[in-house]
Amino acid sequence: MSQDIFVVIEHLRGQVSDTSYVMLAGARQLSQSTSGNVTAVLLGHNAQGLASNLAADKVLYMDHAALAEFTSDAYQIALAGLIQEHSPRAVIFGHSSIGMDIASGLSAKLGTPVVSSCRAFTTDGKYVSQICGGKIMAEGELPGPAALVTMVPGGYKSELGQSAQAPALTTVSAPTLEGLRVTLKQYIEPDTSDVDIAKESMLVSVGRGIQNKDNIELANELAAALGCAVSASRPVVDQGWMPTTRLVGKSGKRVKPKIYLALGISGAPEHVEGMGESEAIIAINTDPNAPIFNIAKYGTTVDMFDLIPVLTEKVKQAK
Amino acid sequence: MKIAVPVKFVPDLVEELTIDPGGAALDTTWLRLIINEFDDHAVEQAILLKERGSGQVAVTTIESEGADDFLFAAAAKGADQLIKLTGDFSSANNHALARVYADLLKELQPDLILTGVQAHNDLDGSVGPLLAELLGLPYVGYVAGLTVTGDKVVARKEYSGGLVAEVEVKLPAVLGIQASEQPPRYVAYSKIRQVMGTAKIEERPVSGLDPSGGTAVSRMFQPEVAERATMLEGGADEVADKLVGIFKELGTL
Ligand SMILES: Cc1cc2nc3c(=O)[nH]c(=O)nc-3n(C[C@H](O)[C@H](O)[C@H](O)COP(=O)(O)OP(=O)(O)OC[C@H]3O[C@@H](n4cnc5c(N)ncnc54)[C@H](O)[C@@H]3O)c2cc1C
Numbered sequence: 288m289s290q291d292i293f294v295v296i297e298h299l300r301g302q303v304s305d306t307s308y309v310m311l312a313g314a315r316q317l318s319q320s321t322s323g324n325v326t327a328v329l330l331g332h333n334a335q336g337l338a339s340n341l342a343a344d345k346v347l348y349m350d351h352a353a354l355a356e357f358t359s360d361a362y363q364i365a366l367a368g369l370i371q372e373h374s375p376r377a378v379i380f381g382h383s384s385i386g387m388d389i390a391s392g393l394s395a396k397l398g399t400p401v402v403s404s405c406r407a408f409t410t411d412g413k414y415v416s417q418i419c420g421g422k423i424m425a426e427g428e429l430p431g432p433a434a435l436v437t438m439v440p441g442g443y444k445s446e447l448g449q450s451a452q453a454p455a456l457t458t459v460s461a462p463t464l465e466g467l468r469v470t471l472k473q474y475i476e477p478d479t480s481d482v483d484i485a486k487e488s489m490l491v492s493v494g495r496g497i498q499n500k501d502n503i504e505l506a507n508e509l510a511a512a513l514g515c516a517v518s519a520s521r522p523v524v525d526q527g528w529m530p531t532t533r534l535v536g537k538s539g540k541r542v543k544p545k546i547y548l549a550l551g552i553s554g555a556p557e558h559v560e561g562m563g564e565s566e567a568i569i570a571i572n573t574d575p576n577a578p579i580f581n582i583a584k585y586g587t588t589v590d591m592f593d594l595i596p597v598l599t600e601k602v603k604q605a606k
Numbered sequence: 607m608k609i610a611v612p613v614k615f616v617p618d619l620v621e622e623l624t625i626d627p628g629g630a631a632l633d634t635t636w637l638r639l640i641i642n643e644f645d646d647h648a649v650e651q652a653i654l655l656k657e658r659g660s661g662q663v664a665v666t667t668i669e670s671e672g673a674d675d676f677l678f679a680a681a682a683k684g685a686d687q688l689i690k691l692t693g694d695f696s697s698a699n700n701h702a703l704a705r706v707y708a709d710l711l712k713e714l715q716p717d718l719i720l721t722g723v724q725a726h727n728d729l730d731g732s733v734g735p736l737l738a739e740l741l742g743l744p745y746v747g748y749v750a751g752l753t754v755t756g757d758k759v760v761a762r763k764e765y766s767g768g769l770v771a772e773v774e775v776k777l778p779a780v781l782g783i784q785a786s787e788q789p790p791r792y793v794a795y796s797k798i799r800q801v802m803g804t805a806k807i808e809e810r811p812v813s814g815l816d817p818s819g820g821t822a823v824s825r826m827f828q829p830e831v832a833e834r835a836t837m838l839e840g841g842a843d844e845v846a847d848k849l850v851g852i853f854k855e856l857g858t859l
């Protein structure tokens with residue numbers, strides 16, 4: 288058993304995801320309480336180059352054609368062997384489309400506990416997880432002697448996980464990856480025919496509080512008066528009230544407008560992942576405890592259906 | 607084709623959440639439970655697959671407030687089998703639940719298990735991938751739409767930024783549903799009432815939960831906030847005036 292912290296680097300189509308750097312920053316913090324090293328685990332094919340700016344003490348690199356792009360089956364087999372061989376104190380995964388596919392399976396396979404949604408580690412090595420849509424934090428000892436962790440963004444700046452100096456890289460051999468039950472057929476690119484909400488300097492963004500498709504018109508009118516675009520949270524898109532191109536968040540776009548006007552959006556972590564860096568967030572939400580008020584610059588609990596029509600009129604007059 | 611959908615009830619986040627006097631769990635006294643929204647999508651996806659081809663849909667959950675209503679509503683939408691696990695689940699974590707469901711699903715032998723992609727109150731991983739591993743099946747999550755052909759399914763797996771991967775998965779398999787291909791259908795209460803007369807909920811007692819592999823919590827708290835929003839007071843008219851002022855000040859008007 289070592290005291291090292293492993294970080295499973297996430298990458299897609301030749302690009303390391305931001306989550307990976309956040310995880311490295313978290314691992315650095317955790318390693319200070321375990322007095323171990325931070326090891327980046329990079330699985331890929333001809334992908335050594337991706338290790339060059341990882342802020343890790345060392346990199347374990349495994350190369351195999353079946354690891355070129357993420358698939359749960361191949362990754363899980365490869366990581367199970369690696370974890371068993373090296374016995375790290377903790378293995379950090381993204382709480383993401385990659386990490387969440389494999390962390391729990393590895394927990395069951397290896398008999399190693401898993402901690403979900405960890406946002407940060409305390410200086411004495413406790414995990415702090417963010418649950419219930421950002422309304423509750425849960426803290427506890429990191430299970431021992433070994434633990435798996437899935438990490439959400441927000442607790443560490445990704446720059447802290449980047450380094451100008453390339454870490455030492457050790458190539459490890461890949462297991463036989465045969466009889467895989469999951470294979471990648473192809474990637475489908477996001478639709479680019481609609482307006483690019485990431486380029487707008489102001490967004491009127493609607494959440495589930497808008498209640499139905501017809502009410503979207505209220506947001507459209509306000510946006511038209513302001514000369515900006517309308518974006519949305521996931522439930523609005525999943526209900527088919529707005530196209531996917533307008534989705535802000537973890538599964539949608541990351542936006543950083545001057546003003547992000549959130550109408551009936553609670554501020555769930557997956558949404559905040561896409562808009563938390565906006566210059567000014569203004570939240571209209573009837574729930575005074577909605578997490579969105581924790582990140583907004585201005586807020587009001589006035590019912591949006593009372594407010595929007597009046598606001599639209601006043602914006603028109605102000606021009 | 608047989609499809610099983612385990613569904614979970616979670617605290618309604620619109621309600622105020624409080625911590626119990628022990629300080630390490632949610633206070634359940636007034637806690638309102640609702641269906642995990644991704645499970646609504648998983649049920650919808652299962653029904654869509656059934657309508658598109660043929661097959662049987664089994665929906666299963668553990669007893670809780672609202673469980674019967676949800677199961678009957680699923681039957682009204684087209685689910686064929688309704689299973690409710692009963693017993694004391696107060697000490698259950700996701701590892702224990704996955705073991706319980708693994709036993710049940712070994713018996714049901716579905717070709718496809720659709721879970722929700724996640725629930726917002728997880729602390730020890732997700733039931734879907736745990737279940738897959740316990741059953742020796744592959745798992746793919748973040749799925750929004752899928753096509754079954756023979757002994758394979760092509761799942762559309764979501765990544766951030768709107769990127770989608772088409773992934774082929776050999777059946778039987780467990781998929782974590784992020785969104786169904788069409789919004790979960792609405793079913794009229796009169797139809798649910800009708801179904802209540804004919805559909806039967808199979809109750810299965812469960813005992814001896816094994817929570818090993820879980821995660822212990824020592825403290826729960828509301829997030830500490832660095833700087834909360836400046837709240838704009840007043841009625842709609844007054845707030846609108848203030849907002850116009852802010853738009854001007856920030857240079858977007
Ligand atoms: C893997 C994964 C990926 C995800 N990706 C994304 C993503 O990319 N983007 C995203 O947005 N979500 C994403 N989600 C979903 C996310 O967890 C939340 O469920 C979602 O963001 C909630 O959307 P919402 O705030 O619109 O709805 P809710 O959380 O239901 O909030 C609605 C709000 O409206 C308020 N309200 C109601 N009526 C009114 C009124 N009349 N006036 C004013 N306010 C009112 C309520 O107080 C409430 O706070 C993802 C989830 C998962 C698990």
Ligand SMILES: Nc1ncnc2c1ncn2[C@@H]1O[C@H](COP(=O)(O)O)[C@@H](O)[C@H]1O
Nearest residue numbers: 612613614721722724725728732733734
């Ligand atoms: N208690 C439960 N009963 C039935 N299904 C569950 C339960 N807990 C989790 N699941 C399934 O696993 C999915 C993900 O939830 P979780 O594992 O809690 O992240 C849910 O959407 C359900 O499909």
